[in-house]
Every structure is written in structure tokens, then in C-alpha cells.
Amino acid sequence: MGAQCDTLSAYRRGSEVFEGICLGRFKRIIAYVADITDQVVDFYDALFLRVFFDPFIGRITDRRRRDAVRSQVLEASGAASQSLERFLVGQRHTAAQVECLLSNLASVGDGLSLEQVSSPYVAPERLVEDLLGGPNAAGALQAVQSAGQETVFRVGLYSVVQALMQIGPVMAEWQSIGFPSTFELTRRVVARLNEISAQLEELGKSGSEAADERFELLYRDYLSQRFYRVEAGTVRMTTNVSVDLRELFVMPNV
Numbered sequence: 001m002g003a004q005c006d007t008l009s010a011y012r013r014g015s016e017v018f019e020g021i022c023l024g025r026f027k028r029i030i031a032y033v034a035d036i037t038d039q040v041v042d043f044y045d046a047l048f049l050r051v052f053f054d055p056f057i058g059r060i061t062d063r064r065r066r067d068a069v070r071s072q073v074l075e076a077s078g079a080a081s082q083s084l085e086r087f088l089v090g091q092r093h094t095a096a097q098v099e100c101l102l103s104n105l106a107s108v109g110d111g112l113s114l115e116q117v118s119s120p121y122v123a124p125e126r127l128v129e130d131l132l133g134g135p136n137a138a139g140a141l142q143a144v145q146s147a148g149q150e151t152v153f154r155v156g157l158y159s160v161v162q163a164l165m166q167i168g169p170v171m172a173e174w175q176s177i178g179f180p181s182t183f184e185l186t187r188r189v190v191a192r193l194n195e196i197s198a199q200l201e202e203l204g205k206s207g208s209e210a211a212d213e214r215f216e217l218l219y220r221d222y223l224s225q226r227f228y229r230v231e232a233g234t235v236r237m238t239t240n241v242s243v244d245l246r247e248l249f250v251m252p253n254v
Helices: 002-059 063-080 082-090 095-111 114-118 124-132 137-146 150-176 185-206 211-227
Strands: none
Touching: 002 063, 002 082, 002 095, 002 114, 002 150, 063 082, 063 150, 063 185, 082 150, 082 185, 095 124, 095 137, 095 150, 114 150, 124 137, 124 150, 137 150, 150 185
């Protein structure tokens, strides 16, 4: 009887140790992902406000309307940031590596304007190459090469440019008509980006850690977001499905 009790006690102690190890690892993973999320969201918020909001502050005289526009820009930023966050989490980078990468991405994208990211005649690949050949790229490329991050940097830059060019045409349309509160296309694009993200999260829950499956998830992300780009001036999805202009506006309650 005593031997059985000793065995049971040892089993319980072993279970407690195992649970403690698993719980500690789980907490570290949650903290790691949350830290990357904060960094990526802060990066996108600053970028989106600079490109899509700051140049037009003077045109929106009403404070509440200005705050509402800023809120929608940040909502778009949050939806667009998910692609880069997924990529960086999949790369297993440390917080310091992510910080280095984002600071160099910010440096390269410092000169981006609404005109550049809303043009229907420029592909994301072309804009990426223009940025890499620009005056701000040399120092950033040298830094990421020294850190062994050049490939990740280039993929990350493409992800950022693609996100900007998804939102850019819509923001340009909204800005051109004076930021009316009844304009709904921004919310529809944000909803679509969130839907794509949710679908990709489900695909990523298979539990496999194989590099080829992480690559497949990233490639699915790329295809999904490219497929649903909105081109400037056409108010038409690249799927060739026309959008009824009446669906872009909500009748105000009077």
C-alpha cells in the first residue's frame, strides 16, 4: 500500500512539473506574439496616419468629423497589419530583430505618398523596386544585410506596400469627395481584409511547424490580398465584379 502511495505521489509531482513547464512555455509564446503585435500595429498606425490622414487634416475643419476619419484610417491600419504580423511571427524573430526590421522598413517607406499607393498604373512589385532604389534604401539595406535579415526585409517591404496599395485607392476616392461620413467602401475593404485574415488563421491552426507549410500560408496570404485589390477611380474589384455605387453610401438618418 505504501509503495502504491509513493508511486501515486511521484506521478502527481511529475504531472505538476510537466504542467508547470507547459504553462510557462505557453505564457512565453503569448507574450512573444503580443510583443510583435504591438510593434507591428504601432508601425502600421504611424505609417497609415502619415500617408492617409496627416496631409488632409487642414481640409477637415470639424473636429468630430476629423476624429471619425482618423478612426477609420486606424481601423484600416489594424486590418492591413495582420499580414506582416503573421509573417514575422512565422519567422520566429526576437522582439529586437522585429524592432530592427520595422525601423528599417519605416526608413525606406518614409517618402511614400497617397499618390504613389493609389495609382492604378503601378504594380506593388514596381513600387517596391522604386523604393529599394531610392535615397533612403542604402542605409536600410546595409543594416538588414549586416543583421542577416535582407530576405525577410524584402518580403516585409512587399507586404507593407501591398497593404498600402489595397487601401490607397479607397482613401483617394474618399478624400476626393471630401471624406463624407456616408462613404462605406473603406469599411467594406476593412471587413474583407479581416475576413481574409480569419480564413488564414484557420488554415494556420493545423499545428504543423514545417517551413513549407508556413511558406504556403504566406503565399495564400499574398494571393488573397492581391486578388481583392481595389483599383483607383474604377470602384471595381480586380475580380471584375462591379460594385454598385449605391452600395458605397448609406442614407443618413434625418
